[in-house]
């Protein structure tokens with residue numbers, strides 16, 4: 001009986017802490033209560049069925065409340081274990097089913113969450129009526145492989161059309177700051193990064209699955225030695241390896257964040273909000289395997305905490321998926337300068353090509369010739385010859401069009417698109433040209449071209465009218 005009174009005391013204390021939302025202390029108090037209940041349960045004989053039943057009920061509620069407290073601290077995996085233990089005692093415990101469903105939603109495991117809500121007879125109120133929400137996590141036909149650029153990279157396993165979705169993934173952590181003017185002050189930036197680092201570090205400490213996955217990311221050194229993880233590890237259904245408890249030290253975590261965090265305002269990123277008044281930084285796991293290229297073939301779109309990656313060029317099965325970390329519309333010298341701030345010496349095929357061309361004596365001669373008034377058509381012709389010899393570019397369609405003439409604006413845009421893929425600045429030039437002179441030829445053809453480029457920039461939009469509105473919204477004045 002004394003034990004029962006003691007258990008009652010532990011229960012009151014834990015409940016009080018829980019109601020006061022002191023999550024960490026309430027977890028400790030519930031852990032104490034759970035171990036006493038478990039111990040007492042073993043001592044009670046079957047001759048006391050009423051006591052045993054009461055004890056089971058207490059244990060079930062304690063486990064459920066500890067799960068809730070743990071989930072408030074984002075320790076989702078331990079919380080799920082508590083739910084499962086509680087459901088072993090009472091498979092239809094309403095509060096536990098609800099708690100488990102909510103945790104599964106946080107982990108983007110929608111169909112399992114739905115099963116819980118169904119079991120709690122809550123599915124019609126759960127908000128998605130058997131259909132996963134619009135922004136469910138999505139991993140297209142891709143895998144992680146060894147890259148010729150550096151370390152590991154993300155590769156297409158099937159042909160992927162320009163505009164098609166490659167990934168939708170939610171940030172592990174995202175931190176935003178409100179922009180007072182155009183730029184963020186140094187202090188505000190510092191505060192944002194500090195909060196961001198703290199949040200990632202806390203998340204990594206509490207959730208072993210996330211910790212394991214973050215631990216696989218590059219610190220920007222010795223990438224050739226890094227293990228190549230299976231893409232399935234990044235699917236929401238994967239629960240991770242419970243036995244793994246290796247912590248990531250702060251130095252390594254900072255290096256990982258330095259190399260892999262992405263900001264919303266970066267090149268190759270679009271935030272679908274006009275007059276954007278906030279600035280965000282986040283860590284997305286799978287996109288962290290995408291290498292940079294100055295002739296990229298994919299783009300990023302930020303929607304809330306989600307990162308959407310779509311192809312901005314047609315991709316062949318086996319081709320590496322890349323996006324631009326730095327502005328691909330800049331010349332080689334500027335790109336070199338910018339890549340230094342990323343701590344990389346770019347090894348993409350465009351840099352390799354341009355490095356080779358620009359070190360050539362011939363190019364120096366062209367440059368001198370240009371200064372002395374040599375005709376531009378001749379320069380273009382000489383450059384084309386180099387390109388053909390090195391086979392560095394995807395198509396020579398645009399080269400044929402250039403010939404020895406100074407190209408028209410739409411031919412220049414076409415050629416640049418060939419290299420850098422969809423870019424909203426090129427789309428803007430194209431739309432402006434269209435408005436100015438009806439699109440160089442038939443306005444209809446021009447519009448079709450602009451819509452095709454818009455698909456590369458914003459991804460596939462099913463309805464033409466919707467794409468026109470999107471272009472108007474994003475690149476119109």
Ligand SMILES: C[S@@+](CC[C@H](N)C(=O)[O-])C[C@H]1O[C@@H](n2cnc3c(N)ncnc32)[C@H](O)[C@@H]1O
Pocket residue numbers: 147149150151152153217218219220221223226259260287288289290291292293342343344345346347348
């Ligand atoms: C976000 S990670 C990309 C994935 C990384 N390769 C890996 O194995 O995990 C960024 C790091 O990849 C390498 N990297 C990415 N693009 C590169 C490029 N174009 N040239 C050289 N290194 C690159 C750099 O070490 C960079 O710090």
